[in-house]
Amino acid sequence: MRKRGDGGWSQRAGSVLSTRYGLEVAFSILVGVLMGALWSFFNPRCYTTTSIALDKLQHLNSELTTLREENIELKVHLKRAEQERDAALKQRESLGLVKKVGPVGTVKSLRTQPLVQPNEDANPKLAEILSKVAPDKELVVGIANNNVRSMVNIWFSSLKRAGVSNYLLVALDDQIAHFCKSNQVPFYRRDATIAAIQKDTGDNHAISGLKFHLLREFLELGYSVLLSDVDILFFQNPFLHLYRDCDVESMSDGYNNQTAYGYDDVSDDPKMGWARYAHTMRIWVFNSGLFYIRPTIPSIELLDRVTSRLSKEKAWDQAVFNEELFRPSHPGYEGLHASLRVMDYYLFMNSKVMFTIVRKDANFDGFLPVALHVNYHPDKYERMLALINYFVNGKKDALKAFPDGSEWR
Template sequence: MKAFHVELWSIWLSGFVLILLSLYATQRLPSINKDHTSIFKLNKNDVLDSRYLSITIFTAPKPFMDSTGTRQTLAVRSWLALSPHVTVVLFSQHPSVASFASSFDSGLVSVDNDIDFTFLGSPYFHSMIAKSRSFPSDIFVIVDPETVILSGFISTLNHVYKIDRDWLLVASPQNASAQNILQLQKIRKQNWQRNHCHNAERMIMAWNNKDTPLHNGVLPPFIYGKGTHNRWIIHEAISSEFRFVFDASWTITSFNLNNTTFGNSARLDVENRDWEYIGNSHLGEHYGSFFYSEAYYSNLPKLLTCENRYIMFDTKKNVVYPIGHQGRVKLLKEKLFPSRLKENAMHCIDPQKSMRIMLDCSLKDQKKISASLELPFSLESLLSITADRNKTVVLTVAGYSYKDMLMSWVCRLRKLSIENFIVSALDQETYQFSILQGIPVFKDPIAPSDISFDECHFGTKCFQRVTKVKSRIVLKILKLGYNVLLSDVDTYWFRNPIPFLNSFGHAVLVAQSDEYQEQGPINLPRRLNSGFYYAHSDNQTIAAIDKVVKHAETSGLSEQPSFYDILCGKGGSNRVSDNKCVEPETNVTVHFLDRNLFPNGAYQNLWQDKTVKATCLKKGCYIIHNNWISGRLKKLTRQVLSGLWEYDPSTRMCLQS
């Protein structure tokens, strides 16, 4: 009963606040004809009419459920109330977000899921920024999904829009609770200095001209909302000097809704994902100059209003600049800044100067690096998270020399909406790289440690050691009750083969044929490719794979000959047709896949065809294997030049269509 009353109170309060926000935002919405011509005393020709100022607000909300959904709803509605020319883009994969967006008139709120996400659905900040450039807008804004924006936002943007250089605006929201949510007029002034530093990751950021970079260099793959990225980008923007960076917290009324405002959302809380914060900190340490130079929020130039005029106060130089005609930032001169206004400006600025010590929080003070970057998941828990409803997982194994090819493989599966994959990392570098790229990864504790960067291709001793890892992991997963599709990272997927492979049923191991001859049997000796096969988790298949693993352990070759010799017999003695074998002790059937649907790297010389992608699509290929080529660089070059590549290592993002 108590929980019922709490829920009723939450519904009542949220409804009341929605009405209040709507009325308040309507009253505070700047009037172009009145507000801008009389209060700000600008010539009529100098006013930028908000009717022609398009503003796109980007955010990445959590699912619209429970009190989290209530807070996010309040925030989005406050943004739309600012101006009829504000549109909102929500980056999310969750169905509740799409349902929320559909409740608005067409074009006001849209959902975009064509960016990079982690395997748990957290969006990547660098991918959000990159995607924002594809939207036509005068001003671009990124804001926390629970930040309500009220007065001053539109008028501030109208006046800074014509600054005579590109700019980046930041503004820190207040925290609000049920006790002060009704005192909207006072929120901007209450405890602002106390929260300014701590709200860094919830800052509003707005900028003009999408063609000018925000900063020099590469934006790391920060996970959005998990710390570091806002402070990092502000620091790098200041250092790069591509844009004029200033703080507009004093001219924009905004607040972030505390969790206590509308009850507890523990069920939806993901703030305990410590590794995401740790990962962002590691990235901030290794990219740019963020961790090697000092910067202070209090040193940012501050936009203020004084005597009904906008002025810019440079706290570091202790200089005031009026925003004069045509919106340009002018140097302090008598004819542009009369004596009377100078005196009043000093009156406006004195409180700022007195707060400088309180605001003098260093960016570096907030840089906290934890000792290790690890996922808190065992193999068993990763399988339970990633497996599909048929308990099937796609497994790949990779070392650091193949990290780019791994990412191309991952990006391709994500583009095909295949999420039930896991990665076994052969080394610590690959393990941490995969965590930072949002991949469900685990580290094999007994993987070989001396893996060569360039000399671990087919036929090398390194290759022989590495391949034996794969069958051993497959066996372990099968014993845990999951079906496994083992796929090397040098396979390119055209479409999802899992339903087709699963249709072969139990006690059938389905594998790619490595036969290059276009005519004749495809199950000849040593033609079973252990880089792409599907195994059911049943007693017969487990017993057969166990025999393969034991044979490979005593072999001086790779695991591939062990697969054929054990399952098909030495010399092919267990062959029963041109495309099958039957292992006699376990009665497991090995089915060699049709090469027109699953071509290897030598079949029909497809890789030599400049239109290999179009050719495979026409043939109806599920995958094509980039094997039958020696050397990592040659393999990599062939795949990139063929167009069968899905990852940009320079930006650490999947290529977007």
């Protein structure tokens, strides 16, 4: 009985102490609140000062963002000015008076062709739009209809995120034009007629074939164009990574130094005996979905040639584009004399490079391409979303579910 009495007393004592402790805590909180209220009453400027400091901090962050964007623009201007100066010097040397050949290693031929004289009368409507969108006479151009609206949204969002303001979408129907307008995306509404022979090649290929005809309008007005399909993501400002020293500067479908930049491929014909081995030069094709083209005579001739062939042949536009670029003059045919440059295949990356090499190599951790074209895979939209998660949101497992290649349905 005594033990039970002791236990009951202990429980009652604990309850009293707990209640007392709770009252002390409540009293302390009340005192703190009252002191805070008194401090606020007698020192109202304290909170005002904090609010002003926060406003100033937000304003400084906004100014810092603006300065960063202006700094990128200045870098682009400076790079372009240096490139134009070098090109002008080379043109003057090449087109000047005939002179003797210099020492070995000093002789350089002309690669940067002079620009055409702009003809604003050719398309006053487009000229007015471009004067506002691209004051520096160069811009990113995409071409799309409403069937690819979801990818268009990702495309222009990536351009904005990369700090690119000089871009334009050629809208092929009213729906995509309205979509651009509602999202404050510069657009040029253009009706385009698909050649009868191209109508059954599939919507994507048919529209892709139109771009060569449409691009001519930009070049004729004196604008350089970075043509971009809408299955491309931009992670950096591409105009900081162009050389502008050739008529056409294009990304490659290649996946290493050999396939992207060219290599000596040996063909074996055993029946020839001693002469069984023949050396060939090979290069994987330029990608017609992402290339920079300057307003020069060879460039416009290229567009005219491709457009003419696609109006008569049931052919893939990328194949025709490359044939006209690379096929040399021969009996019965005069080749195109255009200067060419292959873009860095890691900076201007295709999706084969991304999914078979880059995502698996730890050496690429932290690497950020300039642009990435989802050209090797049909599930474009899903991969584009995953690539944004991978590069922008830092989710390194975002690409794990995708196979290297394509699973055609």
